[in-house]
Amino acid sequence: MLLSWMMMKMMDPMADEAMAKTLTEDYPDNPFLMVTVAEKLSPRAIMEAAMRAEAGKELVRPLGSPVVLSPWDKILLNPKQLFQLPYPDYTQVATQTVIGPYAKRPLRLDIPIMITGMSYGGSLSLLMKTALAQGAAMAGTSTNTGESAVVKEERDAARYLVGQYHRGGQLSGREQLEQLDAIEIQLGQGAWGGAVDEPMPAEQIGRHLRKAWQLEAGQSHTVYARMPGKQTPQDYINMVNAMKEQYEVPVGVKIAGTDYIEYELAVIAQTQADYIVVDGSEGGTSASNPTLQDNVGLPTFHTLVRTVDWLEDNHLRDRFSVIAAGGLTTPGHFLKALALGADAVYIGTIALMAAMQAQVVKALPQTPPSQLALYSGRITDKLDVDKAARHLANFLNSCTVEMQLAAQAVGKQALKDLERTDLVTVERDLAEFAGIRYAASHRQVPGAATQPGKYYQPEELPLH
Template identity: 55%
Template sequence: MINELMLRLMNPLTDGMLKNMLTESYPNNPMVMTTTFEKLTLRAVIEAGIRAETGKALTRPMGSPLRLSPWEQLLLNPRQLFELPTPDDTTIDTKVVIGPQAQKPLKLDTPILITGMSYGGSLNLPMKIALAKGASTAGTATNTGESAVSEEEREAADFLIGQYNRGGWLNSPEQLGLVDAIEVQLGQGAWGGAVSSSVKEEDMDEHLRVLWQIDEGGSTGKSSRLPEVNSPEDLVKLIKKLKKEYSVPVGIKIAATHFMERELEVIAKTEADFICIDGQEGGTAASSPTLEDDMGLPTLFGLGRTINWLKGQNLREQFTVIAAGGFRTPGEILKALALGADAVYIGSIAIIAALQNQITKALPQHPAHQLALYNGSLAEEFDIEEGSRCLANFLLSCQEELKMALQAMGKKAIQELGREDLVCLDPELARNLQIGYAGTPAANYWGSPLAAR
């Protein structure tokens, strides 16, 4: 009865709307916004509205929606006859070592690491603990991001990479002595490199303020550069100092850029153990759409050019290379490893995995990321143990798929992957990445030294 009554009430309204849609000229047609959305895109219209309302730079979580790295143009090459798949009784090794030349190398069970997502600047403490616990279960490392080491995260993480950051929150000897590797953060993909930002007093709770050592009533922030690094020579001195004072691996993280080779020339002068290349598709809790969408270099190209340059300078064995920025699947990770990366950071997809069925606590009333963000309105609703379990399962699932693909390619260890294991559907991209083109017989490029990892 109620349904029938509602239909009778709505029928005249819908009839009138449809009539206007199909008969009115465009200036008076209520559906003219359809063509506006098609021209401008719904996202641009929404962001224009927010800018018009606030008059401030936007801060968009999760990073750019653009997918500029054409991973789908690359395929992996299985073996069946001329070389055989790996025998069933062979244990396939996915272990990786970060900074093998350091006094205390970081040894992990998988090449998939959790990237830097800071407590306070990005995520809430429950999510950071869940990421640390999940990573530990899977035998891998998590990263502090641009924050300090909290007692809770350190206790939950078997392996913790700490970012020596532009806010200075982890740069003291007391903090640096707590981590298993030091990553000097000079920029990140989702921030278009490095820009300054501030954190107001009202955006910090007591726990974070004490951890960051901020006086009551004070504010803090990060600069566009490390205070002690104002020249390439300063970076060389900083890395040398850290290497002298700490036995753990010391690395450098930069955003991928078209000036990749010039940046690498500077890094090559340092004693760094590893390099992290963060592509444009990387995630973040809050960066402007301009920095996310319109700056930097896609991960695929940043990684490819990094490996090419290091090999060309006979420096490939000097550095562990970690690729970061938008990785979503085991297949994309395998392609990055075959292209030359030693390990891969994941971030946004790790958050999604940790949230898993807990998103029902937010949707449809609230965005799911309110469960994960530092100032998220639903932070207290997030279940740490469930989140860590789901993340660990995700990582272990990815590791099993890595092993399956390695078996099909006749490999016994992740380190055996090389560019001969890739084929590209686009000839120009194949030339740029120095891998085989799908339209050319494999024999034409397998003998080339460029095919070697």
């Protein structure tokens, strides 16, 4: 009590002086000026300006952009209660999905939520990669190598492993590719603004990673803007088709969201690929700079809608599975992406947060939680892999049950049955763009030919 009283007595004059200065001084000498400057520039711009002024080189911002332009919260699922009845048992709502159904060995998952490509070395620590693989296996879904190689620890922990045949070349050759349950040809990434050079100096590459990447001592590594040796779109078409001839698992192509998405899809349509991953600008990463994250590319929502629409308009939707990626964080996001036409979704940053769960206290307040997960993190050895795996599995299971309940409300017996008629928005532009119901109009019930205000007879309604 005495110490508290003494502290208050000491702080009182300082607080009085600060308040008096704030309320009486003109702006040039008033501390409140920083509030108005922050409102004008944003706290983020001020902090990043200071970092640039200190470093004199490009910034590296982990976990992606704070700029979220996908309007997921302006779209709602549309429940049915009487004219159509809810599905009788939410626990029986089917959650399975199939990626590449026409491949010799399709990728069959228990849930449509997949762990996205986050590489060992270029992004995450080996312990975190192992935890993600183990947790995904517990939930019956896949994990992804990202821009790295297949390593024994991840392969052993994973039930289903998707591998990225990427622009750095570390995952290539029959020995590596035959270990995979799906091959993903990575041509771009949303958080990197598509495809740019991604250098990694030799001094940042540890012994275990150097062996996995088959690098000599002192050798640096670069993920290039294009596949080495590829000069034309036809080179890529030939590469995809050659991969399809050699391997029985699904082969897919990953591209970043862009307003040229239809042009990109027109090239992919000339291949024999089994699936397409579209990665919006809101996606996460470990090391791209703020300019690429915040200013380059197309949001996930717009990318997904235009991808599915183009495939349908060109009678190609059945040929390709579609995986949506980039900033998807909640069961609601996942459901809406499925209803818009995705067969599955990729998650990254939110999966890391779920895996770390209460273990973030090992980092806070001295360092941010990313130091527990990133390859370059200072306390990666403190991660409890089993706990992280269990928490990720719990997160995925929780999301799945909530998705089943929502599907029950809209009268669906499987998550794959969700469609755009199950969505509604109060935004006219969104309704017109995505082809979903507009709440501020008297839309007819699908399948019922009636006028507003008419009493419906049971035989007129699409009862189920």
